Amino acid sequence: EVQLxxxxxxxxxxxxxxxxxxxxxxxxxxxxxxxxxxxAPGKGLExxxxxxxxxxxxxxxDTVKGRFTISRxxxxxxxxxxxxxxxxxxxxxxxxxxxxxxGSPDYWGQGVMVTVSS
Amino acid sequence: ETVLTQSPxxxxxxxxxxxxxTCRASSSVSYMHWYQQKSGASPKLWIxxxxxxxxxxxxxxxxxxxxxxxxxxxxxxxxxxxxxxxxQQKSSDPPTFGSGTKLEIK
Numbered sequence: 001e002v003q004l005x006x007x008x009x010x011x012x013x014x015x016x017x018x019x020x021x022x023x024x025x026x027x028x029x030x031x032x033x034x035x036x037x038x039x040a041p042g043k044g045l046e047x048x049x050x051x052x053x054x055x056x057x058x059x060x061x062d063t064v065k066g067r068f069t070i071s072r073x074x075x076x077x078x079x080x081x082x083x084x085x086x087x088x089x090x091x092x093x094x095x096x097x098x099x100x101x102x103g104s105p106d107y108w109g110q111g112v113m114v115t116v117s118s
Numbered sequence: 119e120t121v122l123t124q125s126p127x128x129x130x131x132x133x134x135x136x137x138x139x140t141c142r143a144s145s146s147v148s149y150m151h152w153y154q155q156k157s158g159a160s161p162k163l164w165i166x167x168x169x170x171x172x173x174x175x176x177x178x179x180x181x182x183x184x185x186x187x188x189x190x191x192x193x194x195x196x197x198x199x200x201x202x203x204x205x206q207q208k209s210s211d212p213p214t215f216g217s218g219t220k221l222e223i224k
Contacts, residue, residue, distance in 0.1 A: 035213075044204065044215060044216070044217045044218045045153075045155075045161065045204055045206075045215040045218075046215070047212060047213045047214065047215065050213070059211060059212065061212055062212075095160060095161070100163075100166065102149065102151075102166060102167055102208070103208035103213075104151045104163075104166065104206055104208045104213065105153075105161075105163065106163045106166070106172070107163070108160040108161055108162070109160065110160055111160055
């Protein structure tokens with residue numbers, strides 16, 4: 001069974017940093033690209049960042065480019081999102097998602113909440 | 119960026135009725151994918167590559183479309199279909215989602 005478990009969220013002040021993790025199991029993590037996708041409270045889905053299976057391809061949404069860094073450790077079956085210079089508009093539930101062969105997510109984690117507030 | 123516009127934003131239907139959700143893209147995309155999200159839960163892949171049902175999705179659901187216009191159709195609504203449905207494209211970067219269609223059951 002594919003499982004994606006996010007962690008590392010919480011309440012953080014504007015301008016500070018936070019690092020999210022996503023532990024994958026139930027599939028060969030190193031064979032799949034991964035995404036971070038977020039959902040602000042009561043709002044729709046917003047793609048944040050993508051990373052290919054070997055980390056050779058990385059892409060960011062303009063809203064987070066230069067502030068967020070996606071990375072992965074295939075030996076640990078773990079995906080990361082390093083978030084710096086956080087803003088109130090980054091407040092959201094952050095999902096990690098596995099990317100299927102057709103380029104879009106097929107499995108999602110349960111999400112981890114990030115709240116940016118003073 | 120390819121903007122996806124879904125309609126309607128909200129719809130209500132009675133059990134047994136047919137419902138169509140439309141997703142229009144600001145530029146042509148090769149495929150459309152659809153996700154179902156129930157309240158308090160993570161999104162689930164529902165339809166991929168425009169018309170392929172994800173595992174476990176009832177066959178009362180179908181998807182169609184091409185170019186800039188795509189649809190998710192539910193032939194006969196059931197109470198368990200109450201959810202928000204999002205379209206999504208990956209044909210061009212960045213990947214984008216529609217704003218969602220909330221389906222309520224009368």
